[in-house]
Amino acid sequence: MMKVAFVVKINYEAIISTAYHVNILRFFSKNYDLTVLTNAVSFFKKQGLRAKYVQLHYLPFPSISHYLINDYIINSKLRKLDYDLLVIWYDSLLSFPSKKPVFRLVDICPYQSIGYSTKDDRIRFDQRIIFNMFMRSFKKSSFILTVSPQLKQFLVDYGVPEHKIRWLPHGVDLERFRRMETRKTKEYILISTVQFLQNRGSDIIIEGMKKLSTLDKNIKFVSVGNAEKQFRKWNPVLRKMKLENQIILYGVVDNKKIPEFLAKADIGVSFLEKNEYYDKSPPQKLFEYMAMGLPTIANDLPTHTQFIRDGYNGLIVDSAEELVEAVLKLKNDQKLYERMSKNALKEAKKYSLTKIEEKLKKYVESLLNE
Template sequence: MYLFNGRLPTEKAHGLQIVKMCEAFAEDRNEVILLSAYRRNPIKQDFFSFYGLRKNFDYQKVPAIDISWLPGRLAYYIQTLLSALILVLWSKRYQGAGTIFYARDYWTLFFLSVFGPPFAAEIHDYRFKKPRRFIQLILNRAKKVIANSRGTKELLLKHYKVSGSKMLVAPNGVDLDQFNIPQSREEVRKELGFPAGIIVGHVGRLETAGMDKGVGRLIEAVSVMRHKEAILYIIGGPNNHVEYFKGKAKKLGIEQRVVFVGQVAHAIIPRYLRAMDIVVIPLDLNQHALTTSPMKLFEYMAAGKVIIASDLPGLKEIIDPTTALFFKPGDASGLALQLDRIISDPSLATSLASHSLKRAEKFSWSSRARAIKSFIESDGS
């Protein structure tokens, strides 16, 4: 029983992570129900088709109280609080022997701690600089705790009284089949209207919690590269950030070399990646970067791309110098040097891409779901 207090479908990565885990749990012969709180949604596409899912689990929306008439942030906070409470109380009708309740958003986990049955908590991108009592309550009441990265686990152990044996580090994953595209790079480029030549790419949301995910640094790097023939494609939103970065590219005089595609349905992301030569994860050094397990990393690997990434512990849990090139976080010149290096060395590019694709096989959603289920059902705590 997966509970989520948020909008689905959503263009944000957490939505994809949740639904792919539900799909993977169901593939392992589990009956899975995903309950989400009702939200007004600008996305009108069918839930299953938006994510390209197999219909092997049940998805239900739980009624919520519409208080959008209240002023801005006040409406958001009250809606979040009330819908989480309703979601947990609604889910209790499914309580029974063998039912595992599972959630990853804090308010749902809090109300499960207060009112709910035994549950497992998945914690992502822990960003608090100081301990919070409600998180201690969640960790106390949870049967098991799943951390998305070693960085997340280390911060939780630093801030709270919780046994390390109660916690499992489970990085995000990828659907390998979605990236097994029969068409060649040239065929997909023609289909998408991409030009010939070197294409550098960034796929995914351009900000998190209002912070730039390093895209500005990537644009700066492209502006100082020696290989001026390289074109940067940026896939993702939101639109206000797209406009900001368009302005940055224009200011640097490279607006003709930076193409902004905007947000696209996740189901066609593999085709965009097929068309690219080099992909970049340019995260700056902050707490998010230390605890994140970015889904784009696993998708880059599954697409067999050459990866250039910020030199961060969270990323190096997954990749190493045999699968990627690294640069100092925040160093646009260092990133430019690595871009030029890989363009000038095709044999290195081939080796990195091959090892990256091979490494991706260890990170399927199915293997993640099996590991989590086995951990939850184990006796140790």
């Protein structure tokens, strides 16, 4: 059996968003002799993956030296391993030589990795150096898999050879995420399985829920996956606005429990700030919403509208007023709701984890057989 060394880092404040990581690692554990080098050994062990583990301790990324030190740590661990393919899902500069093929997984814009926002007047000198080193590392890679065509094009625009890059969307486990029986409850729940943040639409949601609460107290918004600091920030604000019973925050939960939350919801919500990051990285939750038969209300971004078609499996809005209108439209028109729900289920089948894994295996096998 082919041996794969897989380097992956996760953010413990965003455990809820690691479903894609777990799905990919599960694929490799089923098909190859897998060794995972990660900062989250205990987390991945709980997922029941068939793999060996090597604990990594990363330095934060404020400087070039920290990036290089992290690469040195990774390389020192890899030298002790025997493997046929190196998979990197981590902000590595690949500053060390690799005698084996390197398979890079890219699910965020490299601008995000270096902490650069296009809202800034200009990129800092140190950020520019790190960014250029990133681009060189991508060019050195044998194969790159991105999660969107936009992310692929970004790399091509910066000189990464197009023939090295493929894109493959997020997959969803249709066995775990599937529509439940119709709920019988007075509450009408909007849900977002992500932290309640300003760059995730908190302002629009608050303004929208203010209006909706005056029209129907049974309409609730639920946010799942919040770090402790979000409770400290938002609980006083929501109490002051008298929205603590309309906007309900839950903490970080294991992705295994997400279907339970979605089963109690009526509408999935995804608002993302319009920037270089979110324009290129589609959220995993879209596919989970669809698999549960939830119409999705989202704002107008390429990584939303590529999967959520206005009036078909969801509604596209860009303001609090439009959010209110969309919620009431779905709540008051049961035929429209059911049609969108059926369309969401139909779309979800295109992104079944089984289909995604079949394509992924072709890419890996072609690289190993070169």
